Amino acid sequence: MFAARSFTKATRQYSTGPQGGQSKQFYIGAAGALAALVGGYSYLNKDSPSGPLPMSTPKSDRIGALQTPQIALTKDGFTNLTLKNVKKYNHDSSIFEFDLPGSSVSGLEPAGLVVCKAADDSVTGDNGKPVMRPYTPISTADKRGSIDFLIKKYDDGKFTPHVHGLKPGDQLAIKGPIQKFKWVPNTYEKVGFVLGGSGVTPGLQLIETILNNPADKTKVTLLFSNKTPEDILLKEVFDDFKKKHSDQFDVIYSIDQPAKGWNGHVGYFNGEFLKQHLPAPDSNSKTYVCGPPPMMKAISGGKTSKGAQGELTGVLKDMGYKEDQVFKF
Numbered sequence: 222m223f224a225a226r227s228f229t230k231a232t233r234q235y236s237t238g239p240q241g242g243q244s245k246q247f248y249i250g251a252a253g254a255l256a257a258l259v260g261g262y263s264y265l266n267k268d269s270p271s272g273p274l275p276m277s278t279p280k281s282d283r284i285g286a287l288q289t290p291q292i293a294l295t296k297d298g299f300t301n302l303t304l305k306n307v308k309k310y311n312h313d314s315s316i317f318e319f320d321l322p323g324s325s326v327s328g329l330e331p332a333g334l335v336v337c338k339a340a341d342d343s344v345t346g347d348n349g350k351p352v353m354r355p356y357t358p359i360s361t362a363d364k365r366g367s368i369d370f371l372i373k374k375y376d377d378g379k380f381t382p383h384v385h386g387l388k389p390g391d392q393l394a395i396k397g398p399i400q401k402f403k404w405v406p407n408t409y410e411k412v413g414f415v416l417g418g419s420g421v422t423p424g425l426q427l428i429e430t431i432l433n434n435p436a437d438k439t440k441v442t443l444l445f446s447n448k449t450p451e452d453i454l455l456k457e458v459f460d461d462f463k464k465k466h467s468d469q470f471d472v473i474y475s476i477d478q479p480a481k482g483w484n485g486h487v488g489y490f491n492g493e494f495l496k497q498h499l500p501a502p503d504s505n506s507k508t509y510v511c512g513p514p515p516m517m518k519a520i521s522g523g524k525t526s527k528g529a530q531g532e533l534t535g536v537l538k539d540m541g542y543k544e545d546q547v548f549k550f
């Protein structure tokens with residue numbers, strides 16, 4: 222059985238049927254805002270990785286129980302996918318829906334990502350090589366016929382102006398799925414997520430995987446930092462999670478400066494705040510971090526230029542977390 226979701230900025234509706242195992246769970250990803258202030262992410266390596274929109278996935282588009290779907294992508298090379306549809310999400314982010322051939326699927330299970338580059342290699346870095354960036358789709362692994370991304374535009378960014386300039390019919394080169402790790406339900410009693418801006422995408426993928434599995438009792442806390450309230454992507458999704466899984470999931474939003482009508486946290490996350498809300502550093506917990514470089518640096522230290530986890534530093538290190546208790550997306 223599979224979850225069917227209808228995804229809009231204001232409303233995210235879904236029905237979730239009984240689920241078999243991990244492979245039959247669905248996730249969305251999201252990506253978003255924050256960070257005009259900061260920008261950039263922990264790429265897989267430097268230039269080579271480091272208004273709302275309806276995104277419905279009809280049940281008929283989902284993997285049929287009796288049929289093994291074809292996987293459209295490969296991690297061995299780039300596949301050029303054609304842009305089917307673009308929908309504005311908010312002031313700087315849009316949802317990009319790319320065609321998958323026939324009724325194939327992306328096959329992108331949590332915790333996984335794809336790497337994107339310009340289909341014609343027209344976007345190059347200072348070293349003359351094609352710029353590549355990692356993205357986590359908001360569509361689920363089993364969605365047939367398309368893969369969808371929510372991508373924030375950085376006006377001074379190297380890659381996202383290109384993506385936001387694409388029109389239906391244009392192509393993007395996509396490689397994946399690249400699975401960072403396989404989530405095993407109930408490995409930890411509690412997990413914490415410290416996310417910023419469009420770094421929300423990989424976190425959302427994993428959070429939804431946990432919450433959609435009734436057998437997974439992992440308690441989840443999300444601390445989500447953005448520049449302004451308008452930058453918070455997929456807030457409606459997390460609010461809905463909180464409503465439906467109040468005993469298992471909690472989310473705290475934070476913005477950088479006070480804003481009219483804002484009742485949530487204001488300011489960067491510091492040790493005192495994290496100590497109050499994150500699971501304590503012990504063998505029953507794990508904390509996941511994803512966000513722009515300055516945030517990563519402050520919270521956990523960044524990843525290495527080749528995408529390795531790198532040394533744990535920052536606030537989490539000061540709080541006593543060990544390297545195996547933190548994962549940097």
Ligand SMILES: Cc1cc2nc3c(=O)[nH]c(=O)nc-3n(C[C@H](O)[C@H](O)[C@H](O)COP(=O)(O)OP(=O)(O)OC[C@H]3O[C@@H](n4cnc5c(N)ncnc54)[C@H](O)[C@@H]3O)c2cc1C
Pocket residue numbers: 250251252253257259260261262263264271334354355356357358370371372373374375377378379380381382419420422423514515550
């Ligand atoms: C696992 C993963 C999944 C992701 N998924 C998504 C997703 O679904 N959607 C999405 O929108 N994004 C996602 N991202 C981020 C994405 O990979 C890109 O980083 C982002 O799109 C910006 O790319 P760009 O080339 O346009 O900007 P860049 O050229 O990388 O720059 C972005 C901004 O950061 C600034 N900047 C760059 N480096 C630094 C630095 N060291 N210090 C301070 N400022 C800096 C730039 O001036 C600019 O304002 C994900 C990242 C990861 C690691």
